[in-house]
Amino acid sequence: xxxxxxxIAFLLCTASAAAQPAPFNMRTESARLDDQDVQVDVFRPAxxxxxxxxxxxxxxxxxxxxxxxxxxxxxxxGVVAVIPDLPHIVDYWRxxxxxxxxxxxxxSGALGLPPVDRSRLVLIGTxxxxxxxxxxxxxxxxxxxxxxxxxxxxxxxAVSAASQLTSPAxxxxxxxxxxNLFGSxxxxxxxxxxxxxxxxxxxxSHCDFESPxxxxxxxxxxxxxxxxxxxxRQEVVHAAVQMLRGPAATAPTQAGFxxxxxxxxxxxxxxxx
Numbered sequence: 379x380x381x382x383x384x385x386i387a388f389l390l391c392t393a394s395a396a397a398q399p400a401p402f403n404m405r406t407e408s409a410r411l412d413d414q415d416v417q418v419d420v421f422r423p424a425x426x427x428x429x430x431x432x433x434x435x436x437x438x439x440x441x442x443x444x445x446x447x448x449x450x451x452x453x454x455x456g457v458v459a460v461i462p463d464l465p466h467i468v469d470y471w472r473x474x475x476x477x478x479x480x481x482x483x484x485x486s487g488a489l490g491l492p493p494v495d496r497s498r499l500v501l502i503g504t505x506x507x508x509x510x511x512x513x514x515x516x517x518x519x520x521x522x523x524x525x526x527x528x529x530x531x532x533x534x535x536a537v538s539a540a541s542q543l544t545s546p547a548x549x550x551x552x553x554x555x556x557x558n559l560f561g562s563x564x565x566x567x568x569x570x571x572x573x574x575x576x577x578x579x580x581x582x583s584h585c586d587f588e589s590p591x592x593x594x595x596x597x598x599x600x601x602x603x604x605x606x607x608x609x610x611r612q613e614v615v616h617a618a619v620q621m622l623r624g625p626a627a628t629a630p631t632q633a634g635f636x637x638x639x640x641x642x643x644x645x646x647x648x649x650x651x
Contacts, residue, residue, distance in 0.1 A: 400424060402453030407489045411476035414465035417442065418480075420489050421453035421461070430498035430522060430622035431458040431484055431491070435477060437505030438530075439467060440588065445504070447589035448611050455615050457500075457622060458491060460484065470506065470535060474513030477501065481518055496520045500618050504528065504587045505558070509536045512543065512566070521545040523574075523621035525614060527587040528552045529563045540569035548575045548617040550587070550610065557584040557599035575617065582606045 407418045419442050422428070432452055434445045442461040449459035462480060464473045480488075481501070487493040500522045503511030508529025515524040516539040523546040529536060540547075549567040554560040567576040583600035585591040589607040596602055 402450060404449070404453075405490070409462065409480065409483070409489065411462065411479055412465045412472050414476075416463045416465055418460060418462040418489060419443075419446070419449060420491070421449040421459040422491070423453050423456050423458065426456065428458045429456045429619060430500065431460060431494045432500045432502055432618050433477060433480060433484075433511070434459060434461045435464060435473070435501070435503035435507030435511045436461075437507050437588065440504075440507075444588035444591065447607070448502075448614060451611050451615050452618060455619055457615075457618055458494075460489065460491075464507065464510065468506070470509045470513060470531075470533070473507070473510035474517075477510055477514035478517050481514065481521075497522055498622060500525065500621050502527065502614065502618065505530045505584065508563070508566075509539075512536050513539050515545055515547075516540075516542045519544045523547060523617070525617050525621075526550070526563060526566060527610070527614065528558050528584055529566050530558050531562055531566060532559065536566045537569045540566050541571070543570050543572065546572045546574050546621055548621075549573070549577075550613055551576075551578045552582040552584045552586060553578070553580065553600075555584055555600055574620075577613070579606065579610060579613070582610060586610050 402421050402424050404421045407420055409416055409418050436442060436444050442463045445461050449461050452459040465476050466472045484494050485496055497520055501511040501515045502525040504527040508526040509531045512524060515521055526549045528551050547570045549563055551563045552558055567573055583602050585595040585599050585602035586606040587610050591602050
């Protein structure tokens with residue numbers, strides 16, 4: 379006799395949950411970057427003014443869809459996520475120039491967004507996209523920050539750009555493998571003057587920094603897990619929100635995660651080995 383009230387309560391809860399608005403909205407825009415027509419996904423918080431804007435860049439031979447879950451979670455946390463298809467497959471420099479162009483467009487107001495001050499803009503890049511965003515960030519003084527997700531540089535260009543970076547930076551790495559040149563992101567992190575955090579996600583593969591990933595990445599770069607993908611996204615969202623809320627928000631929140639001022643980035647990097 380208790381089944382009917384329980385069923386009614388269940389249906390009411392389900393209807394209530396279904397009626398809840400999504401915490402973000404998403405649309406796809408067209409843009410011209412480095413003289414190429416590209417598609418750009420824009421994830422925007424559904425309520426309240428955003429904390430700022432994050433530009434996300436995918437890795438080698440990937441596309442904007444590989445950062446869909448991260449775009450959703452950034453928007454749900456109050457950050458507009460702008461995710462373009464990079465115009466070039468292997469050209470770090472031209473992709474970097476395209477990202478500078480996109481940042482300048484957003485500063486003036488573009489893609490249906492109001493103008494954003496550069497100090498409210500974060501660049502985030504995965505693998506080769508990590509290098510492209512770093513090259514762009516080095517040419518955009520005054521950014522809120524740069525976040526490198528297992529950045530991979532086969533040319534040495536990224537270390538030079540990292541040494542010129544004037545913005546705060548966070549670097550997250552997967553376990554060493556052929557796909558990240560056995561941890562080449564360490565050298566990039568060590569070269570950053572304003573490094574806030576440098577962390578290896580133990581047990582993570584190169585594929586865990588994109589979501590959704592696919593079988594091709596797993597075959598080439600090692601297995602991936604939904605648990606680690608969630609963990610990686612949480613770390614990225616946390617870092618982006620910290621950067622956009624200003625210097626006070628970069629105080630240590632997890633023991634051993636934020637570098638104390640008395641330790642140099644290279645010393646912390648040694649501890650992560």
